[in-house]
Amino acid sequence: MVLFFKYLKILFKSQMQYRTSFILLSIGQFFIPFTIFAGLYLLFDRFGQIKGWTFYEVALSFGIIHMAFALSECFARGFDSFSSLVREGNFDRILVRPRGTMIQVIGSKFEFTRFGRLIQSVIVLTWAVVNLPIDWNVTKISVLFLMVASGCAIFTGIFILAATLCFWTIQGLEVVNIFTDGGREMAQYPLNIYHKWVSKFFTFVIPFGTVNYLPLMYLLDKHEGNALPYMLAPIAGFMFIIPCIFVWKIGVRHYCSTGS
Structure with a gap:
């Protein structure tokens, strides 16, 4: 963790060398999800509710999932832009350093401008919490x-x-955005508004349902029976990252340099 915070400090200083650019990018990140939320507001203004969910209930789900995405984009950006390290041969240098590959990759890039997106999500979340009983x-x-x-x-x-x-x-695959950007857009609504196969996939394979639906049912007192499974559902999100780390280690063992 000491090394992680050193990475944070170094990259924050480097990004603050161009403060005007940093501020403008942060403002832009603030307004990107704002336009999405405006569309959400207009949708509910026209139809009133979606399958029993009110505007503020969905706004709570919106704020939670966008806040999670903003934090992940900020602090895990090194993995999102990892293809450049492989393509340019810079991953070879990471392998010969006396530290783990994951901490070095995650510390290779932080996007502090994502705090603009985070602030907007906090505002939406707070607004929803204030208006929900x-x-x-x-x-x-x-x-x-x-x-x-x-x-x-x-x-x-x-x-x-x-x-x-x-x-x-070698190159990053755009198809993965189905599960990042697409997952974010889908998970801003409670999962029960989708087809059953979609809700099952995003509960038992990629467990977004354990973040935005099951515990949301507990917060809003909409659950049936014992509340404990709804309360503990978010733990599945932390369990999801374990096989991802295992797969990463397999990939490192099979890495062949690009020779760049």
Whole structure:
């Protein structure tokens, strides 16, 4: 962790060398999800609700998943842009250093401008919380924070899997955006509005449903029966990252230099 925070400090200083650019990019990142949220607002203004979900309930899901994505994009950007390290042969240097490959890759790039997206998500989340009749207690607050952290772990796991593919494909594959950008867009709504096969896939394979749907049912007191499975559902997000790390290690063992 000491090395991780040193990476953070170095890259933050480098990005702050062009402060105007940094501020403008952060503002741009603030307004990107704002346009998506505006579309969400207009949708509910026209139809009132979607399959029993009100605007503020969906806004809560929106804020959680976009906050998780913003944090993952900020701190796991090294995996998202990993293909350049392989293509240019710079991963060879990482292999000969006396530190783990994962900490070096994750520390190779941080996108602090994503805090603009994060701020917008916090505003939406706060607005939803204020307008929802939720009886908040320590448990529900803990579940809320766990949902954000779990979502961040899932997106990071997908970034790791995408980076691992680069050991064989060299170039990054745009198809992975189906599960990153596409997963973010899909998970901003509760999963039960989709077809059953979609909700099952994004619950048992890529567990977005354990972030934006099951624990959301607990927060809104919509669950049936024992509340414990709904409360503990976000743990699946942290479990998802374990096989992703295992796959990464397999990819490292099969890495062949590009010779650049």
